[in-house]
Amino acid sequence: MNEQAPLRIVLAKVGLDGHDRGVKVVSRALRDAGFHVIYPGLWQAPEAVVRTVGDEDADWLGISLLSGTHLTLVPRIIDLLKAAGLDHVGVLVGGIIPEADIPKLHEMGVSRVFGPGTPMTDIITYLRSEGSRTHA
Amino acid sequence: MLSDLLARLEEKDRLALARLLTLISRGEQLPEISSAIGTRNETTPVVAITGNAGVGKSTLVGKLAEYLRGEDKSVAILACDPESPLTGGALLGDRIRMPSRPDDAGLFIRSLAAASGHQAVAEHVDLMIRLLAKFGFDVILLETVGAGQGDTAVRELADVVVLLVQPESGDELQWEKAGLLEVADVVVVHKADLAGAEKTEGQVKELLSLPGSREIAVLRVSSRTGQGFEALWEAVMAAPRRGTTLDGRQLLRLAQQLLADRYRSRGAAAGPIIDRWKAHQLDESQAAEQLLDLLVR
Amino acid sequence: MATAMDRKLWARWQEEIEKSPPPELPATTVSGVAIDPLYTPDNLDGFDYDTELGYPGQYPYTRGVHATMHRGRLWTMRQFAGFGTARQTNERFKFLVDKGQTGLSTAFDLPTLMGLDSDDPRSLGEVGRLGVACDTIDDMRQLFDGIDIEKLSVSMTINAPAAIVMAFYLANAQDRGFDWRKMRGTIQNDTLKEFHAQNEIYFPPEPSVKLAIDVVEFCAHHVPQWNPVSVSGYHIREAGSTAVQELAFTLADGFHYIDQTLERGLDVDQFAGRLSFFFNAHNDMFEEIAKYRAARVLWADRLRNHYGAKKESSWKLRFHAQTAGCTLQDKQPEVNLIRVAYQAMAAVLGGCQSLHTNSMDETLALPSEHAVTLALRTQQVLAYETGVTNTVDPLGGSYFVETLTRQMSEEARRYFERIDELGGMLGAIDRGFFRREIADAAFAFQREFDAGHKLVVGVNAFQEKDEKPLDILQIDLAVEAEQVASLNKVKRDRSAADLSRTLDAVRRAAEAEENLLPSLIDAARARATVGETMHALADVYGRCEGAVV
Ligand SMILES: Nc1nc2c(ncn2[C@@H]2O[C@H](COP(=O)(O)OP(=O)(O)O)[C@@H](O)[C@H]2O)c(=O)[nH]1
Ligand SMILES: [Mg+2]
Numbered sequence: 001m002n003e004q005a006p007l008r009i010v011l012a013k014v015g016l017d018g019h020d021r022g023v024k025v026v027s028r029a030l031r032d033a034g035f036h037v038i039y040p041g042l043w044q045a046p047e048a049v050v051r052t053v054g055d056e057d058a059d060w061l062g063i064s065l066l067s068g069t070h071l072t073l074v075p076r077i078i079d080l081l082k083a084a085g086l087d088h089v090g091v092l093v094g095g096i097i098p099e100a101d102i103p104k105l106h107e108m109g110v111s112r113v114f115g116p117g118t119p120m121t122d123i124i125t126y127l128r129s130e131g132s133r134t135h136a
Numbered sequence: 137m138l139s140d141l142l143a144r145l146e147e148k149d150r151l152a153l154a155r156l157l158t159l160i161s162r163g164e165q166l167p168e169i170s171s172a173i174g175t176r177n178e179t180t181p182v183v184a185i186t187g188n189a190g191v192g193k194s195t196l197v198g199k200l201a202e203y204l205r206g207e208d209k210s211v212a213i214l215a216c217d218p219e220s221p222l223t224g225g226a227l228l229g230d231r232i233r234m235p236s237r238p239d240d241a242g243l244f245i246r247s248l249a250a251a252s253g254h255q256a257v258a259e260h261v262d263l264m265i266r267l268l269a270k271f272g273f274d275v276i277l278l279e280t281v282g283a284g285q286g287d288t289a290v291r292e293l294a295d296v297v298v299l300l301v302q303p304e305s306g307d308e309l310q311w312e313k314a315g316l317l318e319v320a321d322v323v324v325v326h327k328a329d330l331a332g333a334e335k336t337e338g339q340v341k342e343l344l345s346l347p348g349s350r351e352i353a354v355l356r357v358s359s360r361t362g363q364g365f366e367a368l369w370e371a372v373m374a375a376p377r378r379g380t381t382l383d384g385r386q387l388l389r390l391a392q393q394l395l396a397d398r399y400r401s402r403g404a405a406a407g408p409i410i411d412r413w414k415a416h417q418l419d420e421s422q423a424a425e426q427l428l429d430l431l432v433r
Numbered sequence: 434m435a436t437a438m439d440r441k442l443w444a445r446w447q448e449e450i451e452k453s454p455p456p457e458l459p460a461t462t463v464s465g466v467a468i469d470p471l472y473t474p475d476n477l478d479g480f481d482y483d484t485e486l487g488y489p490g491q492y493p494y495t496r497g498v499h500a501t502m503h504r505g506r507l508w509t510m511r512q513f514a515g516f517g518t519a520r521q522t523n524e525r526f527k528f529l530v531d532k533g534q535t536g537l538s539t540a541f542d543l544p545t546l547m548g549l550d551s552d553d554p555r556s557l558g559e560v561g562r563l564g565v566a567c568d569t570i571d572d573m574r575q576l577f578d579g580i581d582i583e584k585l586s587v588s589m590t591i592n593a594p595a596a597i598v599m600a601f602y603l604a605n606a607q608d609r610g611f612d613w614r615k616m617r618g619t620i621q622n623d624t625l626k627e628f629h630a631q632n633e634i635y636f637p638p639e640p641s642v643k644l645a646i647d648v649v650e651f652c653a654h655h656v657p658q659w660n661p662v663s664v665s666g667y668h669i670r671e672a673g674s675t676a677v678q679e680l681a682f683t684l685a686d687g688f689h690y691i692d693q694t695l696e697r698g699l700d701v702d703q704f705a706g707r708l709s710f711f712f713n714a715h716n717d718m719f720e721e722i723a724k725y726r727a728a729r730v731l732w733a734d735r736l737r738n739h740y741g742a743k744k745e746s747s748w749k750l751r752f753h754a755q756t757a758g759c760t761l762q763d764k765q766p767e768v769n770l771i772r773v774a775y776q777a778m779a780a781v782l783g784g785c786q787s788l789h790t791n792s793m794d795e796t797l798a799l800p801s802e803h804a805v806t807l808a809l810r811t812q813q814v815l816a817y818e819t820g821v822t823n824t825v826d827p828l829g830g831s832y833f834v835e836t837l838t839r840q841m842s843e844e845a846r847r848y849f850e851r852i853d854e855l856g857g858m859l860g861a862i863d864r865g866f867f868r869r870e871i872a873d874a875a876f877a878f879q880r881e882f883d884a885g886h887k888l889v890v891g892v893n894a895f896q897e898k899d900e901k902p903l904d905i906l907q908i909d910l911a912v913e914a915e916q917v918a919s920l921n922k923v924k925r926d927r928s929a930a931d932l933s934r935t936l937d938a939v940r941r942a943a944e945a946e947e948n949l950l951p952s953l954i955d956a957a958r959a960r961a962t963v964g965e966t967m968h969a970l971a972d973v974y975g976r977c978e979g980a981v982v
Contacts, residue, residue: 021672
């Protein structure tokens with residue numbers, strides 16, 4: 001087993017909002033921290049996200065949303081992941097999520113929610129400590 | 137674990153395919169996987185798309201895949217982007233330009249990080265190609281990191297190499313001259329919707345018309361307008377297939393990989409040889425011979 | 434400003450500065466520009482009052498575009514509003530007018546901004562969420578029902594489908610008996626910055642610009658008091674650019690619109706005076722003020738000396754400002770009130786013509802009425818209590834502000850040259866130049882923040898242990914169903930023959946490269962939806978998919 005293998009993470013912008021500042025900054029920070037970041041671009045449909053995660057055999061999926069549609073889109077993605085046999089993939093959510101909604105997201109199976117103003121080191125440290133459940 | 141994956145592969149399990157690709161990209165269990173897959177199915181064309189960064193490789197690969205889906209051919213894409221030499225990290229963004237067809241089982245896209253240095257494609261791509269062919273894809277498209285020094289490797293991996301250039305000043309074309317003659321089976325003047333494409337086409341043809349050079353198709357394609365894809369595919373199919381016939385080169389490549397893997401796992405044992413070489417007690421070729429002996433043993 | 438300096442005292446100050454400890458945090462602007470401890474006449478070598486500053490209302494307008502500026506007339510307090518259905522937003526508009534707001538500003542929901550109808554599967558969960566849903570002319574009629582749009586100036590923030598929404602607006606206004614020639618307002622219609630930063634993209638760059646210019650041309654002839662483009666730096670800045678990038682890219686966009694409109698055979702003085710601007714008001718007070726001043730100078734110079742405009746109104750850069758949404762924090766959200774107040778002060782000291790102040794809860798949700806009221810009150814305090822309106826350009830002549838203004842103009846000019854080298858605006862877009870520059874800047878700021886060189890109150894400094902959340906406006910999830918139902922009703926009631934006839938005419942006009950507004954107005958009256966009309970245009974223009982990094 002190759003211990004050094006970099007973690008693979010798909011960062012997906014879902015929904016219609018085009019605010020990609022956050023996702024781009026995170027992509028670069030993770031790249032610089034040694035991750036393999038797969039960025040499929042804006043406006044990803046839940047089905048497309050799940051397809052990407054599967055084909056890319058990702059360890060993690062980071063979902064970025066800023067338009068407030070998290071309670072509509074995140075559960076759909078998580079259901080589709082399950083249906084596709086991808087429930088071992090860790091799911092992160094990044095963006096503006098009201099405090100009250102965070103427990104709901106955890107309940108659905110989201111591992112962590114990172115709000116605006118999160119230092120990049122928090123995300124990096126978290127992913128490193130969790131490692132890969134795909135390649136456990 | 138591996139046997140399970142291989143069994144699932146037989147049943148066309150896409151996740152097993154994806155996982156096996158990961159194992160290969162990490163250099164894990166290569167001999168086992170390799171022998172399980174067997175030799176490559178020669179009827180599946182492997183087409184490499186190369187050219188400088190920004191010339192539109194990803195976009196063209198995506199459009200070509202859509203064209204081929206229209207022809208009812210299933211397509212697997214291996215898209216390479218560079219890995220950072222310092223951190224080993226990579227930002228793999230080729231998918232941005234490629235079609236998203238979540239319901240289409242006939243399209244598979246995998247992003248790969250190519251190690252830094254002069255690699256045009258990721259490591260062990262040859263085995264990945266064999267795997268994808270075995271899975272049953274009709275066409276395999278390989279996007280390189282960019283044109284340059286790793287081109288000869290690409291030549292050995294692919295049946296047909298398509299080089300993209302774009303309408304630019306004549307100077308840059310000169311820079312590509314060597315690469316043009318050496319690697320390409322088909323040259324595409326891409327972004328043909330932009331001004332100057334015809335002129336560039338003429339320049340390329342002139343460069344290629346040197347006496348004694350091979351017959352190379354030159355054509356204009358625009359991913360933006362969709363112009364030229366049918367002609368491109370015709371040219372690809374008409375190009376003489378490279379000798380990916382079993383001529384020993386494939387074996388040599390495998391042997392090279394085995395050596396590299398052994399060096400990685402037994403590198404420590406090479407310490408004394410390296411020390412003596414550093415201390416000028418051995419010259420370079422002597423040291424290399426001894427290293428080879430050590431790894432072969 | 435060749436004031437003689439006492440060199441002995443100057444040397445003494447320098448000695449003292451060398452002995453004193455360096456600043457705790459790097460003394461750089463938000464954009465990362467290093468700032469000296471002191472600015473003196475030495476910084477303004479060769480400064481000439483008449484050519485560099487002049488008088489307010491006179492070329493080169495460094496000090497402002499009107500002779501009396503805010504002393505004569507206050508800026509327009511224009512709060513952006515829109516959510517839910519047209520009926521709900523119409524109520525909010527009436528509420529704001531009642532509170533003393535002097536202009537209306539319309540926010541559309543994401544589906545509308547992206548050119549999709551409310552019943553499109555991609556719109557799921559987004560209808561009426563961040564703005565008002567507008568599918569057909571019926572929604573437009575409802576939106577401005579009971580509002581006198583000859584009296585109030587109306588602004589509409591929309592880009593990719595701007596020509597279609599403008600057609601809705603014009604058709605509705607005419608049907609209600611308003612005179613196009615008397616109507617004032619602004620449509621954002623700035624498609625270029627979508628490619629740089631904001632990503633509300635539908636067609637490829639070239640036809641997108643063509644469509645935008647159709648609005649400019651049509652308004653120049655028929656709606657003369659309307660601002661047909663609001664050339665916007667706001668979103669470029671929100672995407673993480675520096676102040677100079679915001680300045681340079683926005684002006685370069687403006688130049689491109691001028692070039693394209695000139696190609697239609699219009700004289701520059703026929704339309705240049707109606708191009709307006711929209712800038713960000715970020716945290717760094719002096720950098721922002723210098724940015725607005727430099728913008729006026731660069732624009733005036735280009736219009737007068739490059740384009741040969743004769744009318745002074747063509748030389749004047751007028752701008753709307755909005756406080757920076759990206760500086761709002763979800764931690765200790767009341768602190769946002771304070772940020773917004775300083776940002777608003779910068780915009781006013783920089784000579785804005787209108788201003789939107791963000792509400793403190795805007796990162797969390799759509800603003801509540803309480804938060805909106807406070808945001809408007811912030812402007813009213815600024816206008817009536819602080820005294821900043823008493824004199825024009827109070828910072829003019831400041832060694833620091835004048836130096837920064839000069840620096841920013843120079844750096845912006847360097848960007849103009851870079852863009853030319855890359856083959857002009859479309860060439861630079863194609864090469865991903867703007868996106869890369871902006872992403873680099875955003876990443877650089879993030880690193881400064883992560884390193885603790887830039888502090889954000891409540892986030893990486895002065896945190897609060899137990900925060901109590903604000904009461905936020907909950908979106909009624911029934912909105913989506915209501916909107917889709919009314920869209921379905923329109924679709925049932927309209928004439929299918931009229932619809933296909935007018936949409937065919939739109940296609941033909943697009944193929945013939947005619948101005949599309951007349952055919953779009955006909956399609957609007959036939960109750961074509963935004964989505965249907967965009968589709969018809971895409972048949973000719975193609976779509977721009979996946980071309981965004
Ligand atoms: N004008 C034009 N631009 C294109 C075309 N194909 C790709 N591009 C643009 O070229 C740029 C680089 O494309 P990409 O596929 O990422 O190039 P790669 O780095 O070679 O993979 C992008 O901005 C594309 O939008 C084309 O046919 N015409
Ligand atoms: Mg690429």
